[in-house]
Amino acid sequence: MTWAQFTLGALVLLPVLTSALTVAAPRSREGQRRLGAGLGVLTAVALVALMVPLLWTVTVDGDVIELALGGYQAPLGIHLRADGLSVAFLALSVIVGGIVSVYAAAMPQAIGHRRFWPLWLACWGGLHAVFVSGDLFNTYVGLELVGMTAVGLVAIGGRDSWQAALRYLFVAVLGSLLLLLGIGLLVSVTGTLDVMQIREVLAGSMDQQRPAVVLALGLITVGMGLKVALMPFHAWLIPAHAGAPSAVSALLSALVIKAPVFVLLRLWLWVVPQGEDLRFLSLVLSVLGATAIIAGAVLALRQSRLKPLIAYSTVAQVGYWFLFAALIGGASADSLTGMPGADVTEDEVISSAVVGTVALVLGHGVAKAAMFLAAGFLKDLYGTDEIARLRGVGRDHPGLVMAMGLAAVGLAGLPISLSFSGKWLVTTSAVATGEYWVVGVIVVGTVLSSAYLVTAIAPLLVESEDEGTAVELPKWQLDHTPALTQWAPLVLGLLTVGTGFLGAWLGGLLEVGAPW
Template identity: 55%
Template sequence: MTAAELSLGAVVLAPLLAAALAAALPHTARRALGVGIAALVLLLTGLLAVQTVAGEVTELALGGYPAPLGIHLRADGLSVLFLGMTALVGAVVTVFAAASRHTHQAFWTLWLGCWAGLNAVFVSGDLFNTYVGLELVGLTAVALVALGGRGSWAPALRYLFIAVLGSLLLLVGVGLIVSVTGTLDVVQAAEVLAGRPDAAPAALLALTLITVGLCMKLALLPMHAWLVPAHASAPSAVSPLLSGLVIKAALFVLLRCWLWLTDSSGALSALAPLAWGLGAFGAAAVLIGSVMALRQSALKPLAAYSTVAQVGYWFVAFPLLLEEDAAEGAFIGIVALALGHGIAKAGLFLGAGYLKEAYGTDEIEQLRGAGRQHPYAVMGMSLGLVGLIGLPISLGFTGKWNIATAAVAAEHWWILVLLAAGTLLSAGYAVRALAPLLLQESPTPGEARISRNYRSVPGLCVIGLGALTLVTGFGGVLIAEALEVGAPW
């Protein structure tokens, strides 16, 4: 067994075993365990990335039983990119949680379990284990929201209902796929569907159910009502994980099903009505989510509505996946936007949570001049907003550029207009969030409650994610090359 193959299993099992161990440890030991697992997952992900850079897909059949009988793990370019983003964001948020005195003891077991579920989704080669990974992510995410106190219980319960309903639709869709293909393995199922035209109606129904279920988990408008209260009421170390990482699992599965379960010769054309419906909802999400973000008076709800808008960009590109000349560019654009959003939004939520802990509120007007006392945190938030706007030297720009180029190739001019309008609106809510923080006002009285040590480490975590927003912006070419490894075309 090679180091990459060993890493493929360990990247799931290490955080899962640590989650079980954390439940039996004292709080201080849990913090140390969390930071240690974060470092280990970074190392394991790096080993998988080296294999991907070499142009090889890493595969592992657990127990020596190949698909469809055994559990098949597979890490291609798409998997490694999402694993890498999750490892980077997860490591920084873990350090933030370890340094914060407000972190709940149950956070460590739930977060490490969630991390194991995320990694399981990204490396699962079959649909059932993908479903199991999503369930682990969803249930732990709901519990993490509930750690915010009594005020977060109602949003957590609503999130639970949506997560369960979405999972039910996903499971029914998976059942339809296995009923017509006889296998749960994604690659094998795609080969069967390509050779059986008579299975097209059942496959279309299955993909429709899977898409609707995953869109509920992604909070695509109009199925977004659960996201804002859940993300806004979650603890400071949880909101970045929910917006930056958790919803990316559903997007990953959606891309896997749309592009890997269909024949590259044109089976996607049967999904045209659904793709255009998703595009329309995505366009509405970009505009409505951005306008609602502009209307918010608090940082965390503003960031949550920004997530609704950013999700819309991913779905605006779905009609382009049907166009032969535009599909690859649209795919690269969606992935780049999602990766950039994961890092930038985690930084924005982490900064908002940090300021809320420092001052006891995240109301923008009551945080006037916060940049004077917390320059690292506010600078990190500023860099994150650069990525969310989609300015150059960010993956947001790379993603929008690829989608715009694909739209020109497919002559879908409306997408260019929407991208321009969404960018202007996102600049508007960025100014709305940052301008009061940068004003030179006298410190807020709550400032005296924060120790020097607390101020330095979490603040550096926020600016660290902000710096990653810019550093990863230089990786557009690397992302395109990585997505060629194991690509469905």
């Protein structure tokens, strides 16, 4: 077993093990909180170290890492696999999850309950299980672990969060049921659960079985759309993300909803070969994405509180991730004839669309974590997230507002951000395939997102005209807030801009193990 193979299993098992340790420790509530915080920070450091050989093997050597646990090969054994797509999502999880974990350890009120640590660490392990699973059943198991722990994380916000947690539970269970039905159909057709084996079988002549495959993909897509809160399945997300403790809100929006997106990308691009019979499903999916971009942004503009505004921003940003369906569905040799950029191949168009989509997903994860941590810190400190009452707080928290500004650059998809690279690649793919309406949606969405982000941040920099409306804190309280809690959002904000230079690197990374 190589070091890279060892880290592949350790990235999943380590968070689950530390989660069990935080539960089993027979200590007082304060002792459990301290132990959880300590184990959470140690786990974050260890995961960063474990990512190094994985990144080196995939990015430098260009190799796909595979591990059959216990030596039992697919389709009987548990098969782990890390290609470029897996490593990209793992890197997001390790970096953002680690920074938020350090923030939560420094600011106990940001986590809401001592049970935060066992729930979050188990959720972290579940995320990594989804990202490295080589078969659909273990993908389902990882998603279930993520979903159930995420519901628990929402519920620890208190009685006001229980209704949101219950609604989230129903959505998670329904999405998992649809996923399981889809997996069952694929197994009945192909006779295997292994992702690569399913692709090999479906790539052969299976014309008579194709309707069952399309039905399976449709069921799984609807299930994952529920879990990721694609409009019109978005109603559960707003109270869950906005009402959760600040650290939980950041984790839910930045990481948890990325698991179903990963599953969709894996199935649409790595498992099920494209065909004319997927055109209608591709069109529906992309239209829902476009609707989410516009309607989510308009709803965000109508909010008067920071956290709901940021939650509606997530609904809008999710829409961008589904525009790829229109592009891969239209990327045929015939459709490229006579189009601008017709000198490119079908595979190049699909590659550009996928790299752009993944860039948007990763850029959103970093930026949204910064925004939710900053908004949550202000709410925890001042007792409110009403924008009108927080006017002028930038005077006492310049670094925090700067972090929000940098994150806003990424969320709006402005230059020097990874999201800008993503929008550029998706736009060029849309032009190459003649899907010009996608370009229009991206332009309108960018303008609207800039508008609601200015609405959220600008008042924080302006002194209140009415002294009775602004929230004031005693100087001693301001001086005694942990500096680390303000540095964490700033680091994430700087990463939002810094990752903007990684577009070319991301493109090369996703070529490792790609089907095109």
